[in-house]
Amino acid sequence: MRDEILVPGVELLESMRSVGYSFESAVADIIDNSIAAGAKRIQVLADSVKASYIAFLDDGAGMSPEEARHALKLAGTSGSERDSKDLGRFGLGLKTASLSQCRRLTVVSVQDGSLTALQWDLDYVLSTGNWSIRVLDPADLPEIPHADELASLKTGTLVVWQALDYLLAGAPDPSLEVSERLMSLRHHIGLVFQRFMEGRAAIRIEVNGVAVNNVDPFLEGSSKTQIGPREAVVIDGYVVTVEPFTLPHPSALSARERKRQDLGAAMREHQGFYVYRNRRLISHGGWFGLAKLDELTKQARVRVDIPPELDQQWQLDIKKSRVEPPQAFRSRFRQIIEHVTGGSKRLHQFRGRASVRSDAVYLWRAIEERGGYRYTINREHPMISGLEAQLPLEKRKLLDQTLNDLATYFPAPDLYVRMADNQPRIEIDSTQSELRDRLRAIRDAGGSLADPEAILPALRRVEPFNNVVDLQSLVAQVWKENI
Structure with a gap:
């Protein structure tokens, strides 16, 4: 038995592009590297006019020439070699994330006064048939977007995506496409890196000069959470x-x-x-x-x-x-x-009810039957029963049909759509005048409803009276009018 080394063809780089990165996840992978390098300011810089590049500039520890070359190797760092606080795992993120969006990846890094500039160019690799990265000279740097800004830092790293074929994917208006991507990117960054953007050691992340706000998915600052x-x-x-x-x-x-x-x-x-x-x-x-x-x-x-x-x-x-x-x-x-x-x-x-009680009397009832449900109006509600008691027999039939129609044609589908869309429901509280009018109607219905001492406990369980703070005083005032 003998060993035989099979060297993968350079076409592997093209295949690696189809790992399945979204634009947002690819950007997050680059930001991971900046955070792992101890950066305090991370900038996402995009050409929103010509859509010719997207760059990432940080003030982290930077990389030596050896570290930069190691970073551009496929699987440059294995999981076992990584620090427990590192955000990466496979050592593929920088390459696979970048090449999933572009055909040319440039990395420029400064550390201890030494500047290293390396570039993966898919078209160059395929044309030569070799796994060759380009080593850029100082004379090449003016062609690299934002390289001058990196040169002003003591330490830091610049990652540049160019030839954005997968990102733009034939967009009719490349500049508009980039602008729209940046809009959703801000929310994604704020959500993914929220916990790094809070507290004393907060990291500042910017997209084209605008600071990204952290996004708390749990609304921990709300007293109602x-x-x-x-x-x-x-x-x-x-x-x-x-x-x-x-x-x-x-x-x-x-x-x-x-x-x-x-x-x-x-x-x-x-x-x-x-x-x-x-x-x-x-x-x-x-x-x-x-x-x-x-x-x-x-x-x-x-x-x-x-x-x-x-x-x-x-x-x-x-x-x-x-x-x-x-x-x-x-x-x-x-x-x-x-x-x-x-x-x-x-x-x-139980939204909007001051208290949830099994013996409460609501205007609507949900009736479950035959594997489904329907709504009906509660005829035992004092307002309904009081109205019915005041009507002659021939009018009660009309009331009965009207209530049945209100229940049958309750706009449940429309309500569902609005709730799913999180449209806030406007709740209109009854005024004192409206509450008095309702109480007068109950009082004038006569019978057992005419006794304020008897009606008060029932009203406390009935919408909308169950939310009235000083119901007893209000009832006493209305019944005193009749005297």
Whole structure:
């Protein structure tokens, strides 16, 4: 038996481009490297006029000539050699992320007064048939966008994408395409690196000179966010922390919050687990197939922090955009899902009621029958029964038909669409004058309803009187008018 070395053809570089990076995930992979290098300011700089390049400039530790060459090797660093605080895993991110969007990748780095400039050019590699990187001279640097800005730093790294074939993909207006990509990119960066952009050691990330705001998916700063107990689960000696959140009802969100991509019309798609690795968001949204996305559970989100030592068990992919929980977690996750989604459902079912009581009397009733449901108007409500008592028999039939029509043609489909779109429902509170008019109608209905002492306990359970602060005084005033 003998060994035989099979050298892959240069066409492998073209194949590597189809790993499946989105533009946002590719950018995040480059930012990972800047954070790992200790950068405090990271700039994403794009040519939004000619769409000729996208560049990344940081003030991190930079790389020596040897480190720069190592970084441009395929799988330049294995998982076992990486620091536990590193955001990478396979040593492929810089190359695969960049080449998934462009045909020419340039890396320029400064460290200890030494500047190194290297370039992968797919067209050059394919034309020569060799795995050759270009080593740029100082005379080549003026052709590299923002190389002059890097030269003003003591340490730092510049990554430049050019020949943006996959990114633009035949867009009719390349400049407009780049501008639109940058708009959604800001939210993605703010969400993925939120925890690095907070606190004393906050990192500043900019997109074309505009600072990116961190995006808290759990709205922890809101007093109306419900936070469940944090739980620690140990796997192979390593701790995974899990913390559930129930976001405020859409009507309690500010106008600015409702404009957020993950809190507006798409809130339903953003429910589920948010998995972090070394504080960096890896995967968000969805329940790993353990539950379905539901309209009533769209407020439910669960933060999961996993250590890098469990990458393999969680099946972390190259793009750092997908994980799959190990089997040991799945049964516990089902229990967590049931708990946190239950809170979200209650948030919708009892929205706006001061207290939830099984003996409360509401204007509407939900009737379940034959595997479905329908709504009907509660004829036992004092306002309804009082009105019916005052009408002659021939008018009661008209009232009965009107109430049936109101229940039958309740605009449930339209309501569902508006709720799914997170449109805030405008709640109109009854004025004192309107409440008095309603109480007068109940009083004048006569019978058992005419006794204020008898009617008061019932009114406390009835909409809209169940939310009146000083109901007893109001009833006394209205009944005193009759005297």
